[in-house]
Amino acid sequence: MQSNSYQPQQSGQSEKKNRARMLISCPDRPGIVAAVSHFLYEHGANIVQSDQYTMDPEGGMFFIRFEFDLADLDKELPVLQEDFARVADRFDMKWHTFRASRKKRLAIFVSKEDHCLLELLWQWQAGDLDAEIAMVVSNHDDMRALVESFGIPYHHIPVTPDTKAEVEKKHLEIVSDKADLIVLARYMQIIPPKFIEQYPNRIINIHHSFLPAFVGGKPYAQAYKRGVKIIGATAHYVTEELDGGPIIEQDVQRVSHRDNVEDLKRIGRTIERVVLARAVKWHIEDRVLVHQNKTVVFN
Amino acid sequence: MQSNSYQPQQSGQSEKKNRARMLISCPDRPGIVAAVSHFLYEHGANIVQSDQYTMDPEGGMFFIRFEFDLADLDKELPVLQEDFARVADRFDMKWHTFRASRKKRLAIFVSKEDHCLLELLWQWQAGDLDAEIAMVVSNHDDMRALVESFGIPYHHIPVTPDTKAEVEKKHLEIVSDKADLIVLARYMQIIPPKFIEQYPNRIINIHHSFLPAFVGGKPYAQAYKRGVKIIGATAHYVTEELDGGPIIEQDVQRVSHRDNVEDLKRIGRTIERVVLARAVKWHIEDRVLVHQNKTVVFN
Amino acid sequence: MQSNSYQPQQSGQSEKKNRARMLISCPDRPGIVAAVSHFLYEHGANIVQSDQYTMDPEGGMFFIRFEFDLADLDKELPVLQEDFARVADRFDMKWHTFRASRKKRLAIFVSKEDHCLLELLWQWQAGDLDAEIAMVVSNHDDMRALVESFGIPYHHIPVTPDTKAEVEKKHLEIVSDKADLIVLARYMQIIPPKFIEQYPNRIINIHHSFLPAFVGGKPYAQAYKRGVKIIGATAHYVTEELDGGPIIEQDVQRVSHRDNVEDLKRIGRTIERVVLARAVKWHIEDRVLVHQNKTVVFN
Amino acid sequence: MQSNSYQPQQSGQSEKKNRARMLISCPDRPGIVAAVSHFLYEHGANIVQSDQYTMDPEGGMFFIRFEFDLADLDKELPVLQEDFARVADRFDMKWHTFRASRKKRLAIFVSKEDHCLLELLWQWQAGDLDAEIAMVVSNHDDMRALVESFGIPYHHIPVTPDTKAEVEKKHLEIVSDKADLIVLARYMQIIPPKFIEQYPNRIINIHHSFLPAFVGGKPYAQAYKRGVKIIGATAHYVTEELDGGPIIEQDVQRVSHRDNVEDLKRIGRTIERVVLARAVKWHIEDRVLVHQNKTVVFN
Known part of the structure; x- marks a missing residue:
């Protein structure tokens, strides 16, 4: 814990360079998973983790989190974000994307x-x-x-x-x-x-x-x-x-x-x-x- | 769970015939454990379990629980109880005794x-x-x-x-x-x-x-x-x-x-x-x- | 718990009539989520729950579980199963479907x-x-x-x-x-x-x-x-x-x-x-x- | 966590100056609690905590821990220890005393x-x-x-x-x-x-x-x-x-x-x-x- 020699350990930074995360919440409707996963696939993103939850009793809210890898993320993520706006509009989504490498x-x-x-x-x-x-x-x-x-x-x-x-x-x-x-x-x-x-x-x-x-x-x-x-x-x-x-x-x-x-x-x-x-x-x-x-x- | 054949299992009833328990609470003072355990020993009771706790900050309350065996409990417990009154008075105790065999x-x-x-x-x-x-x-x-x-x-x-x-x-x-x-x-x-x-x-x-x-x-x-x-x-x-x-x-x-x-x-x-x-x-x-x-x- | 009056409580059976579950495991590859969710969407199935896990270190196995609703399930599930064989083949999947209503x-x-x-x-x-x-x-x-x-x-x-x-x-x-x-x-x-x-x-x-x-x-x-x-x-x-x-x-x-x-x-x-x-x-x-x-x- | 300013916090050292602990294990027999607590009382020690456990099935071992306060502990503890040897002999005890203030x-x-x-x-x-x-x-x-x-x-x-x-x-x-x-x-x-x-x-x-x-x-x-x-x-x-x-x-x-x-x-x-x-x-x-x-x- 001494000051001079200290460096936080770096774990798997290189593998995370092209890793992104996406959080979405919206009213539940058929076809959301299909629409988003198809969109990601078409843009060359490989989903490595997805978690979904539908809150039934209170008006049917839908929540999903994706982790995906996308080649040349720095250049391609803005493109993906811009294109995604149309999907998001269709389903009335609140959404965010994050680069895993951006601490x-x-x-x-x-x-x-x-x-x-x-x-x-x-x-x-x-x-x-x-x-x-x-x-x-x-x-x-x-x-x-x-x-x-x-x-x-x-x-x-x-x-x-x-x-x-x-x-x-x-x-x-x-x-x-x-x-x-x-x-x-x-x-x-x-x-x-x-x-x-x-x-x-x-x-x-x-x-x-x-x-x-x-x-x-x-x-x-x-x-x-x-x-x-x-x-x-x-x-x-x-x-x-x-x-x-x-x-x-x-x-x-x-x-x-x-x-x-x-x-x-x-x-x-x-x-x-x-x-x-x-x-x-x-x-x-x-x-x-x-x-x-x-x-x-x-x- | 059928009615006719049912009997709750009896575990160790015979060994409990002469088992009693004593709960005491009183203001904390030196000599309580000694007085009570000496009293029990003199009356032929063998302590098989004792737990004690002194609550420090709030006025020094003392709490103790004894389990003891006493030969011919049915006859001897009333004697012991009567004699204990003097000890209890001395320390201003609230106390109870219980026979383990009395469900x-x-x-x-x-x-x-x-x-x-x-x-x-x-x-x-x-x-x-x-x-x-x-x-x-x-x-x-x-x-x-x-x-x-x-x-x-x-x-x-x-x-x-x-x-x-x-x-x-x-x-x-x-x-x-x-x-x-x-x-x-x-x-x-x-x-x-x-x-x-x-x-x-x-x-x-x-x-x-x-x-x-x-x-x-x-x-x-x-x-x-x-x-x-x-x-x-x-x-x-x-x-x-x-x-x-x-x-x-x-x-x-x-x-x-x-x-x-x-x-x-x-x-x-x-x-x-x-x-x-x-x-x-x-x-x-x-x-x-x-x-x-x-x-x-x-x- | 008496025999004559007993009936296990029925909770939400009607809503489950058209509910099915799908379990899939296969080697990890890009596009699985997209392929399956697109397939389900095209067959009229509405995904109400999805859980996914990719086991990284040991050869990249992919696991997913879907719950979905499909109108007229009794008639449509066999069709869906037959059609899914092609998707399954493409990704080398082990898969099963289950009707939630079939206890x-x-x-x-x-x-x-x-x-x-x-x-x-x-x-x-x-x-x-x-x-x-x-x-x-x-x-x-x-x-x-x-x-x-x-x-x-x-x-x-x-x-x-x-x-x-x-x-x-x-x-x-x-x-x-x-x-x-x-x-x-x-x-x-x-x-x-x-x-x-x-x-x-x-x-x-x-x-x-x-x-x-x-x-x-x-x-x-x-x-x-x-x-x-x-x-x-x-x-x-x-x-x-x-x-x-x-x-x-x-x-x-x-x-x-x-x-x-x-x-x-x-x-x-x-x-x-x-x-x-x-x-x-x-x-x-x-x-x-x-x-x-x-x-x-x-x- | 810096070196120069550091001092571990002292909590209640003064009140612990006269505090001692005693650990005893021996074969179970009637009268142990009475003997030890009477001994401590006679030597002016005030028991502030006692915990006892008798291990039944394996040969009836008896274990007890006392915490007690004794005025002028530094001087009196050696006396108490010497005197206790006779009690310990009688019950075949393994025992140790510790001063709470001796870290x-x-x-x-x-x-x-x-x-x-x-x-x-x-x-x-x-x-x-x-x-x-x-x-x-x-x-x-x-x-x-x-x-x-x-x-x-x-x-x-x-x-x-x-x-x-x-x-x-x-x-x-x-x-x-x-x-x-x-x-x-x-x-x-x-x-x-x-x-x-x-x-x-x-x-x-x-x-x-x-x-x-x-x-x-x-x-x-x-x-x-x-x-x-x-x-x-x-x-x-x-x-x-x-x-x-x-x-x-x-x-x-x-x-x-x-x-x-x-x-x-x-x-x-x-x-x-x-x-x-x-x-x-x-x-x-x-x-x-x-x-x-x-x-x-x-x-």
Whole structure:
């Protein structure tokens, strides 16, 4: 983890050069799979993975994710995208394409707790998180040395009740054009609506409870008081409703009457770390679709 | 499961004839373990199991459970109990003793769903639930044949908005002196305060969610709407606060966006069954202590 | 669960009348998804579910499962099947189609332990197991009354060391043309090779350990002796290698030093039940593909 | 994680100054709890935690763990120990006492994989691992900078087929009198018998499979080949039998056909980390007793 010798491991970059991903959601209708797969085939794309889900009861929404290889992707993808507009129109599709080789740029926000940040750094270093960590932003200066030892820029932006508007402005300036995904790795501050608007379904928060139980502050103290036998953590996209956004991933761990609040925090840290890391991984691999405050996760 | 040939399996009854259990809670003080274990030793009791827990932060409460063997238990236990009063006074103890060979009598309340009842019947039949099933009470008549085929009395007491007071009276008459524990095995009716008073910490309910999430009705529909990635069930003692009593046991299962409300119900049934059966088992083995709306479970 | 009033719940049969499923495995090549989905579209089939998996490292095998609706299925499916032969030839496919409305017929084999059988009967009764239970076969007569109370034929075929050849012959006669799937629900006898040959990947066994640990007899005693902290159960297709066939599903439960062999058996029974029921459910919904002693499960 | 500013968090050291732990195992007999708790009470010790377990079927072994507070522990513990010898003799006890404030000294052995080491360092840094990390020993030099940045000595001792005897000697010299516990944090070398003899039940290894499945090398490749649906990791004390020593802790994670060997390794790393950290934590808190190649874990 020393700064000078560090290089994140590169796994299979060359084979990914021509790999793309496509996410589609639209009202369900006959012929969608046929139309899209035929379109891809005609454009020389080889489908290496496809996942489909039709949500029956709520108006018949259709969701699909393709991974495909396309020779000379850099040149051919724009052509494919332009041609696809006609298919998309026909089926009233919302759709996105992504190049697997274009790493998403993360801005990680932290406060005083380092465990979620450390997990992301370690997974990134181990080559398990195929992203670029563009910056770490914090309302404290504590983790500067750690972060800079990885060669990652560190922005210390203190937050006080009086400076909230100014902080928001600074945050937006810093991340603008530099981050594709905001990760709140135990950043214990409310994110203002204007910031959320700029990153719709692109801000992931880790909440240290099994949502919707124990919304808000001090969830471990709440869990202890209620006497639950299992605790959990929840990674979700941030919306204006506090701890109310679309859930990406959750996990839990058994506890007992012997565990006091400090024990719950300690046990919880491990859950938080793995849940956040999984959610970030799935997002950067373009596996998550959002529909009506819920997620479809093709993992 | 046929009625005529059925006998629940007897496991190790003879060895349990002289087995007793003791549950104690009191303010923490030096010398409690020594005093009680010395007392038991002097009275000829051999401790075969002891579990102790001191709750530190909240005023130093002390909890202990002993299992011990005592020759000629039927005659000697009353003597031991009388003598123990002095020890108990000294430490300001709340305490109970139980004979392992005296099976607790269950009254199981059900409505239309049979899975929790069936699980209890199976476990009882397999010899895994060391209790007597004194009766099944239901607001419907659907499960009469099933229950009576086990030789268990079935009471059909319909509930309508107008008859609630009358129903409560009937319930109290039926279970009075005949049941040590009330098990609400998906009995979808509110239990009135007077009934709860008669069975403090002796009514176990299974709630079909991971409490405190999704209190009240239709928890699976609520869970589906919120888009949780894990569902659960909770067994708790019934208090006047709806779904708010001390939690005995919880368990969970992973679900995905592919699971609709019916899938959640199906997956949930298996969780409900095992969680309720575990809680009942622990209660009838005298493993559960209640303190300030939380449980200490020595399992 | 009484015999006279019993009818398994029917869920959505009408909507399934025109539902079919298709399982395909073949060497990976560009254009498979396009070819098949285009074919289905041209034949008027509407894809409601598709799952695809490409096994990269081992020679590039391609697996796909479709669910589709086709008007007037009874008449049109044979046509579609005949036409599909050309597509299949082109890609060197192994493929099968199934009508969702045609329930698979199960022959359940049991010995003395009833918990796995009871679980299957209960799930069937609850409408969660969309199959026909054609018969129960046992080397003991103990469960006759139970099984016949459901209106299910019960065949008692005793097994002794001298009668093995004869038993095999009887078994084959009984199930021949009457069963699509053999379920060994804790049937504690070796299945002879000739029988296995008749039901390739159509005999599901539940083994009471987390395979490949504790192959063979008395796995709970083995687990206790080894001092494992987690026990499990494994549902697998039966092959000639004892407990060595393709694994369909596994699950586990935590245990501790306090649990003796009887406790492990008791805890294990619940795991066995749910693991076997899941595997059977996935098989009868045509979600399992076998390739080189491993399964692809589209669930 | 920077070297200069680092200090592991101190949690409740002052309150632990007079805290001691006692582990006892002996043949079961009446009066043990009474004798020991009476003894402790008479010596002024206040029991704050006691856990007891009697192993029934195998010759009636009795195990107990006490935590107690004793004023002026440094002076009084030797007195108590001397006096206890008579009690111990009477019951034929194996027993140990430990001061909670005396941190155990760990020697952590690693090879090329850093995840288990990092987890231990993080938990230590967070104050969750109440130990002293005396040194890190490796057959490679890769992690020197990382380890030394924590102020921990790093010993690089290369291993070649020709130097095994010499390596063993060096290892014994290095750890002698400096380490109470050896932690093999993915140290991929066989530990020779003489070394094991020096540290009976004081060498903890993490094996990257759910033992006893997949003993030996390349367990993830073995798991992939067998097609298991759940993978695991096992922390155990090292004995002369490869991967055959007493199991302290295990945990598992669900996988699917989509996961190749690299995925299993990635998923497995997280399991390995938490399982090893739990086992080390329990050992240094004196919660583990070994009896006949199995552990009793009072957690």
